[in-house]
Amino acid sequence: MSIQEQSLKPVRFLEGERVYLRPIGLDDAELYFRTLYHQEVRRLTGTQKHYSREQIQQYIENKSQDSSSVLLLIALRDTDQVIGDIQIGGIDTFNRNAYIRIAIIQGNNQGKGFGSEAMRLMLDYGFGILNLHRIELNVFAYNERAIQTYEKLGFQREGVQRQALYYNHAYHDSILMSILADEYRAKYLD
Numbered sequence: 001m002s003i004q005e006q007s008l009k010p011v012r013f014l015e016g017e018r019v020y021l022r023p024i025g026l027d028d029a030e031l032y033f034r035t036l037y038h039q040e041v042r043r044l045t046g047t048q049k050h051y052s053r054e055q056i057q058q059y060i061e062n063k064s065q066d067s068s069s070v071l072l073l074i075a076l077r078d079t080d081q082v083i084g085d086i087q088i089g090g091i092d093t094f095n096r097n098a099y100i101r102i103a104i105i106q107g108n109n110q111g112k113g114f115g116s117e118a119m120r121l122m123l124d125y126g127f128g129i130l131n132l133h134r135i136e137l138n139v140f141a142y143n144e145r146a147i148q149t150y151e152k153l154g155f156q157r158e159g160v161q162r163q164a165l166y167y168n169h170a171y172h173d174s175i176l177m178s179i180l181a182d183e184y185r186a187k188y189l190d
Helices: 003-008 026-035 039-045 053-065 114-128 144-153 181-188
Strands: 019-023 070-076 082-092 097-104 134-140 156-167 170-180
Touching (some): 019 114, 026 082, 039 097, 070 114, 082 114, 097 114, 134 144, 134 156, 170 181
Parallel strands (some): 097 134
Antiparallel strands (some): 134 170
């Protein structure tokens, strides 16, 4: 493969069996913008605000300078198709904790284990490279499939933020879950 051909292929930062995680760039702004208006993604993530293309471009530029966050796109290994994004954010180096969030764009890519694989890659990076001790997430109570997935990955429920989200004319609970480094290592590395 020539150097020119290599430069056209996406960078693969973290690789799994079926997906890989890659950096987001300004050339991804249109895709990211359109993702924010996918109805099911908005519902599952609780996204309420609207954003312009310019705001998305600025967001991506700012993320490249943000040392407290790692935002990556999820792509299929076979086709390089971007199917979502994943982020470790709010990285607290003193207390060694952060939050994680994930969004899989299209319904036909959900329920196939792609999100679980991406989460495992990012958790491994968080605990193994960033040396985090605790990673948490929030999931809305109506997203039962995600809750089951997070529990299978090793996350434990810590509490409920009652009626924390107002979405589509109703209040919804947000469930706080976390996984600790020793729990992750016991499940996946021992």
